[in-house]
Amino acid sequence: MELILKQDIENLGFKDEIVIVKNGYGRNFLIPTGKAVLATESAKKILAENIKQQTKKNQKLVKEAQKLADAILKTNLKIPAKVGEGDRLFGSINSKNLSDAFSKEGNQLDKKYIIIPGRNIKRLGTYEATLRLHREVIIKYPFEVIAETNKKPAK
Numbered sequence: 001m002e003l004i005l006k007q008d009i010e011n012l013g014f015k016d017e018i019v020i021v022k023n024g025y026g027r028n029f030l031i032p033t034g035k036a037v038l039a040t041e042s043a044k045k046i047l048a049e050n051i052k053q054q055t056k057k058n059q060k061l062v063k064e065a066q067k068l069a070d071a072i073l074k075t076n077l078k079i080p081a082k083v084g085e086g087d088r089l090f091g092s093i094n095s096k097n098l099s100d101a102f103s104k105e106g107n108q109l110d111k112k113y114i115i116i117p118g119r120n121i122k123r124l125g126t127y128e129a130t131l132r133l134h135r136e137v138i139i140k141y142p143f144e145v146i147a148e149t150n151k152k153p154a155k
Helices: 023-030 041-074 095-105
Strands: 002-005 018-020 036-038 078-081 088-093 121-123 125-134 137-147
Touching (some): 002 023, 041 125, 078 088
Parallel strands (some): 078 137
Antiparallel strands (some): 002 036, 088 121
16 A cells, blocks of 8 residues: 655655555555545655755755764764673663753654664663764764663762
8 A cells, every 4th residue: 555644654655755555554544543634646746746845955954964964973882881790781771761962962862763783782782873863964973882880879
């Protein structure tokens, strides 16, 4: 089933993209919730006209996304986590933790645009996340998970 997305959907596509999905997913979820419409010939023509009008706006968004990407790549994130035996973490590090770490550095980035391989990190080490800042600006960002240091106050 061919659909036109009306909003960004994680692991599927961005707004105004034409995607192919299974019939049940489109008919039972995407269309009823207003996240997509059927990609008929007339809908495709309207989409083409809208995209043509948005091209200029889009160039500005790409430049802003590229500036954000440059700012993010200049930061060196080290995410502290509680550690047990053998470098294993208590809990895990996921895209929400990475999003929070970016916020502390002054770069707002929604967790839905952060893709961590395996979704969760359960050991110390260096990892690489994929950040989708715009449909044309996708970067690989290296970061490190380090052991949390708990210093107890002296009595």
